[in-house]
Each structure stands twice: as C-alpha cells, then as structure tokens.
Amino acid sequence: MTIHFDCTQCGKCCQDLRLTLSVDEAIVWAGRGHEVQLLTEALPWAGEPDPADARARYQRDRSFAVMSGAAPFRISVVPVAYHAGPCPHLQPDMRCSNYAERPRICRIHPLEARPFIPLRPENRHCPPEAWAPEFPVLERDGEIADPEAARIVAQHRQAAADDVPVLAATCAALGLSTAAFANEGFAVHAIAPLTLAEALRAARDAAPLPDDPQPWTIVTNRRSTWTMLTDAECEAALVQQGAGYLGSFPDEP
Numbered sequence: 001m002t003i004h005f006d007c008t009q010c011g012k013c014c015q016d017l018r019l020t021l022s023v024d025e026a027i028v029w030a031g032r033g034h035e036v037q038l039l040t041e042a043l044p045w046a047g048e049p050d051p052a053d054a055r056a057r058y059q060r061d062r063s064f065a066v067m068s069g070a071a072p073f074r075i076s077v078v079p080v081a082y083h084a085g086p087c088p089h090l091q092p093d094m095r096c097s098n099y100a101e102r103p104r105i106c107r108i109h110p111l112e113a114r115p116f117i118p119l120r121p122e123n124r125h126c127p128p129e130a131w132a133p134e135f136p137v138l139e140r141d142g143e144i145a146d147p148e149a150a151r152i153v154a155q156h157r158q159a160a161a162d163d164v165p166v167l168a169a170t171c172a173a174l175g176l177s178t179a180a181f182a183n184e185g186f187a188v189h190a191i192a193p194l195t196l197a198e199a200l201r202a203a204r205d206a207a208p209l210p211d212d213p214q215p216w217t218i219v220t221n222r223r224s225t226w227t228m229l230t231d232a233e234c235e236a237a238l239v240q241q242g243a244g245y246l247g248s249f250p251d252e253p
C-alpha cells in the first residue's frame with residue numbers, strides 16, 4: 001500500500017497532545033518551564049524473551065527491571081511534553097516558533113514513531129485532504145519513503161532505549177514508584193518543570209542504573225486486574241481515571 005501526504009498547515013498536531021521526548025529533549029523543554037510528564041507502565045516479566053521475539057526484545061530494551069512485592073516487572077518510562085490547548089511554540093499563523101529546535105517527534109509527524117504499529121491516516125489529526133494521491137509518497141508497503149525521515153525515526157527509537165538508565169535513576173531520585181499495569185494505561189507523573197529538568201540532567205550526567213531499585217506499586221482502575229495482582233502478591237493499588245492515571249478502560253470500582 002502507498003500512502004501519499006502533504007501538510008496543510010492546519011496546526012492540529014500542535015494542540016492538546018502529549019509529544020514523546022528523549023531525555024535530552026525533555027531537559028530542554030522542561031528547562032524552558034514547559035510541562036513534561038513521565039508516563040510509566042509496568043510489564044509483568046516472567047523471564048527473558050526468545051531472541052527471535054522482536055516485540056519482546058523491543059519492550060525489554062525500553063524498560064528496566066524491578067520487583068513489585070513478590071513479582072518481577074519491567075518499567076517503561078516515557079517523557080512527554082504536555083500541553084492542553086496550543087503548544088507554547090505555536091504561533092497565531094500556525095507556524096512553529098521553535099522550528100529549528102523542535103523535537104524529533106514533531107519532525108516526523110505524521111509518521112508512526114513506534115515499531116510494529118502501522119501508520120493509519122484515520123488515526124492522525126491531519127485532515128482528509130492532506131492524504132491526496134497526487135501528493136508525495138510518505139510510505140510504501142510500510143517503508144518510509146524519505147531516507148532523512150527514516151533516519152530521524154530510527155534515532156527517536158534508539159534514544160528511547162539509550163535513555164533507560166537515566167530515566168530509572170531519575171525515578172529513584174524523585175521517589176517515583178508507581179506504574180500502570182501494562183496495556184491498560186499509564187500512570188502520569190507531573191513534576192514541576194525546572195525540578196524535572198534538573199533531576200534529568202543530574203541523572204544523565206552522573207547516575208548509573210540503580211543497583212538496588214526501589215519496590216514499585218502497580219496501579220490499575222480495574223478491580224479485576226487489582227484482584228489478580230494482589231493474588232499474585234504484587235504491591236497494587238486501585239485508582240481512578242484522572243490527572244494521575246490515563247486508562248484505556250472505564251473505571252471498574
């Protein structure tokens with residue numbers, strides 16, 4: 001399948017979003033006083049994956065090992081720039097005032113930054129007229145057409161793996177130890193921007209992966225999941241949808 005695309009400059013992709021950032025990008029973004037959240041997710045981890053299992057290897061590379069009660073998990077931490085309404089860099093004429101330094105995720109939009117997930121135009125904010133067949137080819141049979149865009153996507157994914165020790169050390173330094181049960185949502189940690197920028201910078205410049213990681217609590221808004229976790233002797237907490245928890249399912253009290 002061939003996907004054609006050209007940007008209409010509608011500006012929708014610069015509003016009401018969470019933009020995934022690398023640690024270096026998050027330090028710059030939060031250092032300017034803009035909100036960066038840390039989204040955390042906990043994957044149950046019975047053992048090392050089959051080397052042929054590319055998805056499991058990807059999850060492993062983007063996470064660090066912890067215990068929750070008696071059960072092993074891997075924690076994935078994703079820094080995101082969060083803005084309700086327009087991005088602080090979006091100008092009234094829909095141009096970006098941060099164009100030269102915009103994060104990688106802005107440079108590759110509307111391409112899919114995550115592996116194993118196909119690009120679906122209907123899941124993007126871009127209007128239907130942006131996908132007209134007379135426009136340049138964006139993807140052909142799942143392959144990104146522009147080599148420069150492909151290079152940036154690869155850099156974005158590599159940074160997510162390279163940043164794991166820094167994010168583990170940052171969580172330890174800030175006392176963050178709750179994560180959403182995998183595939184149900186994300187725990188949202190909103191930290192004062194300058195505090196977060198400083199913690200990330202300190203971890204990046206000095207801290208190795210903690211030798212003795214703190215115990216983590218797995219949060220869910222589904223009582224059935226909470227019961228399963230506590231039966232497995234995990235530290236678990238039942239939470240509700242809200243500022244601290246982005247769930248994929250309705251609350252199940």
Ligand code: SF4
Pocket residue numbers: 013014015019087088089090091095096097098099102103106
């Ligand atoms: S940094 Fe620029 S391109 Fe990225 S969301 Fe903000 S305004 Fe849009």
Ligand code: SF4
Pocket residue numbers: 006007008009010011012013014109110125126127130
């Ligand atoms: S939503 Fe799509 S068409 Fe609109 S400005 Fe962003 S990339 Fe361009």
